[in-house]
Each structure stands twice: as C-alpha cells, then as structure tokens.
Amino acid sequence: MSIKNGFTMIELVFVIVVLGILAAVAVPRFAATRDDAHVAKGRADVASVRSGIITERQSRLFRGQSAFITALDSGVGNNVGGVTIFDNNGSVANTILQYGITTGTTDGHWVKSGVNQYTFLMQGGNNNAVFTYCPLVTPGCPVAGVFDCAPGNMCSKLTD
Numbered sequence: 235m236s237i238k239n240g241f242t243m244i245e246l247v248f249v250i251v252v253l254g255i256l257a258a259v260a261v262p263r264f265a266a267t268r269d270d271a272h273v274a275k276g277r278a279d280v281a282s283v284r285s286g287i288i289t290e291r292q293s294r295l296f297r298g299q300s301a302f303i304t305a306l307d308s309g310v311g312n313n314v315g316g317v318t319i320f321d322n323n324g325s326v327a328n329t330i331l332q333y334g335i336t337t338g339t340t341d342g343h344w345v346k347s348g349v350n351q352y353t354f355l356m357q358g359g360n361n362n363a364v365f366t367y368c369p370l371v372t373p374g375c376p377v378a379g380v381f382d383c384a385p386g387n388m389c390s391k392l393t394d
Contacts, residue, residue: 269357272342276354276392279335279344280365283320284381286330287367291379302369302379305350306330312346315339319346356388363388 241249283306290303307319314337321334337345340355347353350367365383368375383389 269341272356273391275342276356276363279320279354280381280392282331286320287379287381290330303330304369306352306367306381307334307346310337310346312348313339315343315345317346319344319352354388354392361388363392 287303287306294301294303307317307321310317310319317337318334319337320331321329335344337343338355339345341357343355345353345355347364350369352365352367354363354365356362363383363386365381366375367381368378371378383393
C-alpha cells in the first residue's frame, strides 16, 4: 500500500480562492489606513505650526516687539520638493519649528504654494488644503498671526 503526500487540485483551488477573498478585503482597508495616517500627520503639523507661531509671538513680546513673525520659511521656492519649511524666516532667532518640515510632492506632504501660503497634498491633488499665514491685518487677512485654510473637506479634517 502506497501513501500519497500532497494536496488535491480542489484543495489548492479552494486555498487560492480564500486568499483572493482576503486580499480583496485587506487592500482597500490598507489604503484607507494610509490616508488616515496622512491626515493625522497633517493635523499634527498644523497644531505644531500654530503652536510655534504663538511661542515665537510670546518670545517677541518679552523682547518688546509686538509684530508677528513675517514668514514661516527662509524664502524657499514655490512647489519645490525636498526643502525645509516652517523652520524660520531667515534667522536662527526666529525659529518656528526646531527641525522644520521637508516638502514633498506626494500625498501627506506640504509644499509652499505662494507667499505665506502652504498646501497640504492629499488624494493626488484632488483634495488639497491650502493654508495661509497672515503676519499682518490686510484685506485678505482679517486677523494677524493666523495660520488657517479656506473651509473645505480636507481643511476641516486637518483643523477640527
């Protein structure tokens, strides 16, 4: 009597079908988890920048200066990846974040998009949040020292 070791074709097909079903369920959940992680990172970045602006403001008030810091970076170019923003405004004495944030061109990254304007990138550019820093009261900035975005889906996810 001989004993055959191995699996039958039906058993192998059954295993492949089960693995396919598991993969079909897991991949969308993984993508949603990645997006949630990007949003959590963005929320933390916004909170850190806002805290840094207030901390710098308090430091300036102790020195007798009432103005807010004029910029949140050292003059980096717009829409450039791999540069540091939110670090300072050109001098070591005006540090916003101790290490700054490196820009990128993919989801979950920041990029400078204009003068005192920064964009948090999400969903391939379809759901970005554009933040503006207002160092002075101007027609477009009703309150000085504010780092905020225009109301929208991604803005509310990052600021609520």
